[in-house]
Amino acid sequence: MRFTKDHEWVSVAGDVATVGITQYAAEQLGDVVFVEVPDVGKTLNKGDSLAVVESVKAASDVYAPVSGEVVEANGSLSVTPETVNAEPTGGGWFAKVKMSDPSQVDGLMDQAAYDAYLASL
Amino acid sequence: MSGMSNVGRPTRPNEVETRPATLTGGRGLLQDEPLIFELNGWEKTGVDIADAELDASDLGDLVRRDPIDLPGLSEPEAMRHYVRLSQKNHAIDLALYPLGSCTMKHNPRLNEKMARLPGIGDVHPLQPQSTVQGAIELMDQLAHWLKTLTGMPAVALSPKAGAHGELCGLLAIHAAHDAKGDTARRVVLVPTSAHGTNPATAAFVGYAVREIAQTEDGRVDLADLEAKLGPDIAAIMVTNPNTCGLFERDVIEIARLAHAAGAYFYCDGANFNAIVGRVRPGDLGVDAMHINLHKTFSTPHGGGGPGAGPVVLSEALAPYAPTPWVTHGPDGFKLIEDATGVAAQSFGRMCAFQGQMGMYVRALSYMMSHGSDGLKQVAEDAVLNANYIKARLADLMSPAFPDGPCMHEALFDDHWLEGTGITTLDFAKAMIDEGFHPMTMYFPLVVHGAMLIEPTETESKHELDRFIEALRALAQAAKAGDVDRFKGAPFYAPLRRLDETRAARAPKLRWTAPQGSNLAAE
Numbered sequence: 274m275r276f277t278k279d280h281e282w283v284s285v286a287g288d289v290a291t292v293g294i295t296q297y298a299a300e301q302l303g304d305v306v307f308v309e310v311p312d313v314g315k316t317l318n319k320g321d322s323l324a325v326v327e328s329v330k331a332a333s334d335v336y337a338p339v340s341g342e343v344v345e346a347n348g349s350l351s352v353t354p355e356t357v358n359a360e361p362t363g364g365g366w367f368a369k370v371k372m373s374d375p376s377q378v379d380g381l382m383d384q385a386a387y388d389a390y391l392a393s394l
Numbered sequence: 395m396s397g398m399s400n401v402g403r404p405t406r407p408n409e410v411e412t413r414p415a416t417l418t419g420g421r422g423l424l425q426d427e428p429l430i431f432e433l434n435g436w437e438k439t440g441v442d443i444a445d446a447e448l449d450a451s452d453l454g455d456l457v458r459r460d461p462i463d464l465p466g467l468s469e470p471e472a473m474r475h476y477v478r479l480s481q482k483n484h485a486i487d488l489a490l491y492p493l494g495s496c497t498m499k500h501n502p503r504l505n506e507k508m509a510r511l512p513g514i515g516d517v518h519p520l521q522p523q524s525t526v527q528g529a530i531e532l533m534d535q536l537a538h539w540l541k542t543l544t545g546m547p548a549v550a551l552s553p554k555a556g557a558h559g560e561l562c563g564l565l566a567i568h569a570a571h572d573a574k575g576d577t578a579r580r581v582v583l584v585p586t587s588a589h590g591t592n593p594a595t596a597a598f599v600g601y602a603v604r605e606i607a608q609t610e611d612g613r614v615d616l617a618d619l620e621a622k623l624g625p626d627i628a629a630i631m632v633t634n635p636n637t638c639g640l641f642e643r644d645v646i647e648i649a650r651l652a653h654a655a656g657a658y659f660y661c662d663g664a665n666f667n668a669i670v671g672r673v674r675p676g677d678l679g680v681d682a683m684h685i686n687l688h689k690t691f692s693t694p695h696g697g698g699g700p701g702a703g704p705v706v707l708s709e710a711l712a713p714y715a716p717t718p719w720v721t722h723g724p725d726g727f728k729l730i731e732d733a734t735g736v737a738a739q740s741f742g743r744m745c746a747f748q749g750q751m752g753m754y755v756r757a758l759s760y761m762m763s764h765g766s767d768g769l770k771q772v773a774e775d776a777v778l779n780a781n782y783i784k785a786r787l788a789d790l791m792s793p794a795f796p797d798g799p800c801m802h803e804a805l806f807d808d809h810w811l812e813g814t815g816i817t818t819l820d821f822a823k824a825m826i827d828e829g830f831h832p833m834t835m836y837f838p839l840v841v842h843g844a845m846l847i848e849p850t851e852t853e854s855k856h857e858l859d860r861f862i863e864a865l866r867a868l869a870q871a872a873k874a875g876d877v878d879r880f881k882g883a884p885f886y887a888p889l890r891r892l893d894e895t896r897a898a899r900a901p902k903l904r905w906t907a908p909q910g911s912n913l914a915a916e
Contacts, residue, residue: 306899331837333839355899
């Protein structure tokens with residue numbers, strides 16, 4: 274699993290990246306009350322808004338950590354947004370992206386680097 | 395004296411400790427209030443309208459066939475319903491309100507007196523203009539003073555609130571780029587601390603939004619701005635003073651950089667209260683700025699009245715201003731209604747009629763009763779009061795930007811609560827028990843656990859001290875480990891802590907058509 278400074282995580286299988294937000298992000302947001310996931314087929318550039326997550330505190334964009342096409346979206350989050358708080362790195366995933374440039378993953382932080390980044394905040 | 399009772403009236407209460415449940419479920423004189431539709435009784439009505447005798451309708455199939463399901467209430471019932479609801483509301487008429495001009499500042503009663511003058515309160519927008527010359531002149535005067543105070547050559551009065559004003563400004567910017575054939579500009583830059591309405595407005599107009607980073611001391615990062623400006627940028631939207639309560643020290647350079655890149659500078663004027671009479675945005679290089687009349691110019695808002703968000707425009711954007719606007723000549727005052735002739739470049743109209751006349755009257759009344767020296771003092775006192783609060787709480791709470799003075803808002807983060815187990819939300823709820831409405835919480839988003847306090851200029855030192863002492867007592871209790879006081883708060887509100895998460899995830903929305911309503915007021 275790789276991480277961004279904006280607290281998204283990426284899990285890669287072949288050329289498909291599953292994207293979600295980290296435990297830290299879920300805790301900072303507080304109780305999530307609404308999630309908007311992208312349409313399947315949407316093409317995203319790295320850094321584009323991939324999803325919108327709204328908590329009792331604030332609405333935030335989730336940015337695409339990699340470029341590619343959305344091949345699957347976690348539609349169940351619209352009914353049970355609390356999954357993002359309960360299992361941020363499991364059932365709370367937002368979308369699966371077929372990467373156009375898998376080497377972009379190399380530029381993301383690994384667990385140790387992300388832990389060090391969190392400690393610096 | 396014969397026949398007069400000599401029993402007397404007992405004046406001392408019995409000493410009963412326990413509170414029995416009431417027999418009807420009532421709670422003293424403040425009753426739980428049902429929805430107005432649940433108060434319905436079709437047999438009564440507050441008005442008595444004779445059945446209309448209509449000729450054949452031109453509406454054809456569009457004529458309504460079903461009753462409109464209005465509840466039937468007598469006049470006292472309808473009045474009591476709304477008065478009871480108002481009693482459940484907190485208001486600036488009840489206590490210091492630390493949300494400040496951001497939500498609504500004190501509404502001077504003189505404004506209300508002016509708005510109720512028959513020649514003003516009773517006019518109708520469909521009257522011939524020759525019969526409402528005074529009202530149009532009033533709009534002209536308001537426009538004059540808004541232009542004078544901002545140092546800008548033009549103003550569009552009609553936008554109905556701040557965000558509507560933002561829309562007006564960005565539509566003018568869009569029209570100006572289009573007129574130059576400069577159609578490749580598809581991006582608007584906003585700082586990370588911006589009001590949520592800024593990116594929302596830009597997106598609504600069809601622009602992509604990109605964020606500008608913030609410096610350590612809470613201002614726009616000039617290097618980041620310069621790096622992001624380019625031929626694709628239509629405008630930048632910057633709030634000044636910004637949402638951290640800080641003056642954008644580099645605002646003139648921000649304007650220069652934007653203009654050099656061919657972009658326009660939209661200023662969010664939500665915080666104009668801090669600089670009115672002291673700084674003219676036109677002198678800073680602003681191209682468009684909305685003025686929330688309910689914020690700076692004391693008109694009612696937040697459920698108390700409609701908003702009004704006039705937009706001042708630079709020379710470059712003025713030709714694209716929305717209609718209508720006021721002109722005057724030998725035949726008196728006139729509203730330019732159509733986007734033809736002198737208004738041929740206008741981007742059109744933002745609303746029916748001329749905007750919120752009632753708010754124009756109140757805002758002008760506020761300006762004229764304060765005068766230019768009074769308005770200058772408004773800004774000075776608003777800033778002084780915020781700095782007084784910041785200074786008196788700085789030893790217990792943590793100011794988000796401790797260096798230098800703030801403008802009209804004192805911003806604290808939640809570092810001072812670390813290790814207490816108490817959050818900003820808990821602290822805010824405990825303020826309710828002490829008799830104060832909470833401040834703005836968790837905004838701006840760039841500050842962790844933000845607490846944003848705006849006292850405005852109308853609070854006396856005595857009131858400010860009362861507020862400060864309450865916050866100091868709470869802060870000391872938090873640091874002393876009195877956690878239950880915060881986690882359980884509010885204890886003294888009509889309802890205890892509400893489940894905001896459940897309210898948002900599973901809102902309970904209900905409406906029942908009144909029984910027999912087809913017989914009630916139709």
